Amino acid sequence: MKTAICVVVAVAILAGAAVAQMTTAARPEKHSETVGEPTHEGRIEGDTIEECWPISSLPFVGTGNTCGFNVDYDEECPYDAYSRDVVYCYSPPHDMCVSISLCDSYYDTKIYVYEDEHTPGFPYACDDDNFACVDPPVTYTSWLEEVEIFTGHTYYIVVDGYGGSCGDYLLEIDEIDCSGLCDVVCVGVPEGEPTCYAGYVDVYNGGCSSLSFSTIPAGTSPYVVCGETGVYDYNGLTYRDTDWYLIYPCGGVPITATVEAEVPVILIFVDLRGWCDDFYVYSYVSADECVPTSLTEYLPVGQFAVFVAPQEWSLDNECGSEYALTVEGYTEHCDPTPVESTSWGRVKALYR
Numbered sequence: 092m093k094t095a096i097c098v099v100v101a102v103a104i105l106a107g108a109a110v111a112q113m114t115t116a117a118r119p120e121k122h123s124e125t126v127g128e129p130t131h132e133g134r135i136e137g138d139t140i141e142e143c144w145p146i147s148s149l150p151f152v153g154t155g156n157t158c159g160f161n162v163d164y165d166e167e168c169p170y171d172a173y174s175r176d177v178v179y180c181y182s183p184p185h186d187m188c189v190s191i192s193l194c195d196s197y198y199d200t201k202i203y204v205y206e207d208e209h210t211p212g213f214p215y216a217c218d219d220d221n222f223a224c225v226d227p228p229v230t231y232t233s234w235l236e237e238v239e240i241f242t243g244h245t246y247y248i249v250v251d252g253y254g255g256s257c258g259d260y261l262l263e264i265d266e267i268d269c270s271g272l273c274d275v276v277c278v279g280v281p282e283g284e285p286t287c288y289a290g291y292v293d294v295y296n297g298g299c300s301s302l303s304f305s306t307i308p309a310g311t312s313p314y315v316v317c318g319e320t321g322v323y324d325y326n327g328l329t330y331r332d333t334d335w336y337l338i339y340p341c342g343g344v345p346i347t348a349t350v351e352a353e354v355p356v357i358l359i360f361v362d363l364r365g366w367c368d369d370f371y372v373y374s375y376v377s378a379d380e381c382v383p384t385s386l387t388e389y390l391p392v393g394q395f396a397v398f399v400a401p402q403e404w405s406l407d408n409e410c411g412s413e414y415a416l417t418v419e420g421y422t423e424h425c426d427p428t429p430v431e432s433t434s435w436g437r438v439k440a441l442y443r
Contacts, residue, residue, distance in 0.1 A: 139163050140209055140247050143180035149189065151264040153179065157198075157250060158257040164249050166203045167289075168217035169324055169406045174201070174252030179262065182245045188269030191216075191235040191248060191262075194224035198258030202233040205247040206240075212289065215246065218407075219253060237269050273353045273381035277415035279315025287323045287332045287410035298335030298396060299367035306337045307397065309424035313417045320356065321410030322401055332410065333400040335361070338418070340390040341425040348397050349385040350378050352414035354407075358386050359398035366394070377402055392425050 137144035138160050144153070160175040193200040203217035221234035231253065240246050250260050282305070284295040296305040307314055320332045340346055350358045359375040373395065378384035399416055401408040 137177045137179065140178050140180070140205070143178040143247055146179055146181040146264065149264055149266045151262070153262040154260065156257070156259050157252060164209070164251065166212070166214045166217050167324060168201070168203065168214070168219050169329055170219055170253055172201050172251045172253060174255050175257045176249050176251040179248040179250070180245055181248065181264070183240050183242050186241045187266050188237055188239050188272070190265045190267050191238060193233040193250065193260055193262060194221070194227050196232050196258070196260040197228050198260070199229065199231040199253045199256040200233045200260060201251040201253055202235060203249050203251065204235070204238060205249070207244055209247070237267065237272060239269065275351055275353050275381065275413045275415055277315065277317035277413060279317045279415065282316055282318035282334065284319065284334070286319055287321050289324045291323045291325065291410070293330065293332055296334050296336065298333055298398065299370060300333065302367070304335050304337045304396065307418050307421060309339070309421050312422055313419040314421065316416040318399065318414050318416060319411055320352065320354065320399060320401055320414060321412050322404055322406050322408040323410050324406065329404040329406060331400045331404060333398065336397040336416070338395050338397060338421055339424045339426065340392065340395060340421065341423045342390065342392040344389070344420055344422070345387050346390055346418065346420040347385055347387040349383055349417040350399055350414055351381060351383040352378060353380055353412040355380050355402040356399055356414060357402050358384065360386060360388055360390065361396040361398050363396050364393040
């Protein structure tokens with residue numbers, strides 16, 4: 092039903108996602124937590140944020156059918172909703188981490204969360220299709236596996252659908268242990284790039300896609316860069332924030348690049364001795380989130396780049412995800428042979 096966006100990219104090397112485990116529940120049945128019944132003046136409880144269905148405590152299980160509600164909200168993650176939606180609200184008694192699941196619902200769902208108020212285009216959390224759901228009744232159901240929420244705030248949980256879909260849903264909210272959440276703490280030189288966002292144009296060290304590069308200075312080993320990356324939407328397409336760092340090795344000594352990131356990333360030595368007209372992947376390695384991963388090469392004399400980007404074009408790889416890039420062994424700089432620059436038209440389709 093949903094068409095995946097295909098991108099042919101020279102360094103597109105994708106890693107499989109780990110499948111989380113979740114208990115499969117039975118088909119939703121009506122019970123005391125069901126919402127959607129008309130109230131005074133024909134209003135429906137839970138139809139809007141102002142009339143949200145309150146959640147008093149966790150764990151919470153709610154069922155209902157969204158077809159009796161209005162279309163009040165819409166968020167892209169990455170697809171539009173344009174469907175009938177119902178709103179729950181919860182004010183946590185203490186800081187916690189929660190799982191918010193629509194896995195066992197019976198239509199093409201979407202779920203998102205607002206913090207304290209309706210912030211269209213900027214939900215606190217959002218998911219459309221989570222394929223980590225175990226044996227869901229239908230193919231496209233939603234699950235926010237880990238959401239941190241904080242006391243003193245109210246969270247509005249919107250049960251929605253994709254492309255006009257509505258139907259029976261099962262909403263399950265549980266407090267979980269997120270002590271193992273990935274958090275990269277980096278001490279080094281800030282990358283300096285603004286945090287990406289919907290509609291962002293990556294012209295800061297975007298490399299051969301924007302003819303802009305950062306440079307790692309020789310002579311300081313190890314050299315640590317504290318950067319950010321992520322995936323963002325631009326006119327309905329998903330783009331990666333790709334970061335390219337130029338180095339000019341002299342050959343004969345090993346150079347090691349190590350990355351630790353809050354999202355799965357790919358780390359590449361890119362051979363730029365032919366500049367962007369004739370670059371290629373010299374070597375690469377994939378890195379799981381919060382797992383320091385290294386790449387060591389005896390690079391020849393010339394111009395190279397250390398490339399860091401998310402492995403996948405998924406909006407789950409949120410903008411602002413931090414990484415630490417450490418380069419060791421780059422102790423001497425050898426000037427590259429002058430080459431002709433290339434045109435934007437030649438390279439603009441290579442990376443996104």
